[in-house]
Amino acid sequence: MLTLPLSPGAPALPRMAQISVQASLADTPVVLIQGPRQCGKTTLARTVAEPAGYGYISFDDDNLVRAARADPLGFVTDLPPRMVLDEVQRVPDIFTSLKLVVDRDRQPGRFLLTGSADVLLLPKLADSLAGRLEVIRLHPLAQVELRKHEACFLEQLFRAEFNMAATQRMGIALAELVVAGGFPAALTRLPARRRAWYQAYVQTLVQRDVRDLARIAALDVMPRLLELAAGQTAHLFNVSELASPFGLSRPTVRDYLTLLERVFLVDVLPPWHLRHINRLVKTPKIHLGDTGLASALLRLDAAALHANRALLGQLLETFVFQELRRQASAHSEAIAFYHFRNRDDHEVDIVLEQGAVLAGVEVKASGTVRTEDFRGLRKLQEIAGERFACGVVLYDGEASLRFGPGLFALPMRTLWSDRSERGFG
Incomplete structure (x- = not known):
């Protein structure tokens, strides 16, 4: 921990x-x-x-x-x-x-x-x-900041240069990182006390910052809406599912979500697409701004999250997305973030674009990786052509493996490892 x-x-x-x-x-x-x-x-x-x-x-x-x-x-x-x-x-x-x-x-x-x-x-x-x-x-703390490591992953990703090294599985320690999140004040508390901090945080923010931004009649809806959004993190944005429990119109709920986005509690991840390809899904994804906050809203501790593999997959994808964004905020070149999905169910969780160059990251909570896990990355590689630099499946495994030109399976901890730990040359 x-x-x-x-x-x-x-x-x-x-x-x-x-x-x-x-x-x-x-x-x-x-x-x-x-x-x-x-x-x-x-x-x-x-x-x-x-x-x-x-x-x-x-x-x-x-x-x-x-x-x-x-x-x-x-x-x-x-x-x-x-x-x-x-x-x-x-x-x-x-x-x-x-x-x-x-x-x-x-x-x-x-x-x-x-x-x-x-x-x-x-x-x-x-x-x-x-x-x-x-x-x-400025984002909540990244894993590289917590460890005082240099952020190297993005540099390696766009160069497609990864050292084929072995490490240990993280297991429940990975769930502990997800549940902890990155807010400094929350991280000073014992795990059992963090949920209370996050709950007070949401109430204070809604009553102060959201109220300052807009005059909302049903202000009590906002924490409940945020809780529903936490349950949908890493999913395609579905405003109807978010609106139905409240009896509010879809435009009203969309406006409320925009307010949550403006105070950096929710991020909307747009789809990557090309104009001449019609079979690409153009619906954005929704991500909570921090997985510690999402876990508190969903009343999850590390043990409960580790046992619930579906929720672990969702929150782990958000965790990786936010770690990449936090590292990208200090990167020398601007990086744009997207997701990729087509109507044949090829998908990539996170697409990164640096200039004209693309890279893809797929996130798996399991300790094994299969050829099928690269299905979406291979389709993105095919569509992007020479623009495609690298595709990575991050998983909770022990080995760094090559699955073809520019395609790698990497242990999750590679995301925040230091240069000395990776053999980065």
Whole structure:
């Protein structure tokens, strides 16, 4: 079992995004770190900003929120030259004032913002700081961050270079990682106490951030809707199944899910497709933002999850997807994520696109891998042609195996192993 060695005075774990934040502050007037509440945004912002002499304001203080809303331009104008503005989604009116102040003085690193909601989905806000703002997404902790390892998997994946090494099966230890998730505060708790933290987290977030974003009459629906979404994680998005228990219209439930997406609790994974191929399924998948949260909503501990192979398969796919996204957020080149499925039931859980190059990842909870497990990857390889770099089946096995040109079966722990552990050359 992996737990966070944190105490109130302990140093924070190094985050992959820190280099990106520092680089952005060196050449961009406004930098926004956004991600779910309690994922470490404030800690990262302070780690970067305090040595550089930044001031700090948190809009979790309702008095500051009222002051900023009453006179946004005056509020921003009176700030010291370099400031951290925490939880800025609570005062969206301030963005236009930030633009005016930045345009008077375009020095890099003027403001470092954090936000627990995707404010840039609002067109006026996105436009107000166009050309002046860089956005960096921060996720809950990745496995490589928890182990203080260098993130190497994506580099190997797009090069199709894997060392054929042997390791040990993880068994229930893998279920423990899935149930633990990546929120720092939850990881400081004993496993039996984590569910209570996640439940309180959901209630606080719904009552605060979701209420700030939209006036919803049936606010009590949101935690139940999130619980249903947890049960559908890694499935094709089916709004009818999510709407039916509530007696709400499909458009209303879709709007509610969009709100959950805006506060980074739900991710919608689009399908990969080509215009000239008509037999590809174009329905997105839904993933919970963190498997610790999903497990708590489904009332699962590691033993129960390990015993329920269907749910383990679902949550493990989400776990791998989120680990890949967390590693990709610090990758040198932008990576887009999709899933692949056609009407003949060929499917690949996760498709990664870097420039014109594709790679596929299939996730299996079992300890064995078969030729049939590569069926979807081979179809994707056939369709993508020269664009296809590599296909991987991650499974809870012991051996790294080659199943053809550019096709590999790899133990699950390869996803977060260090270079020295992989023989990466």
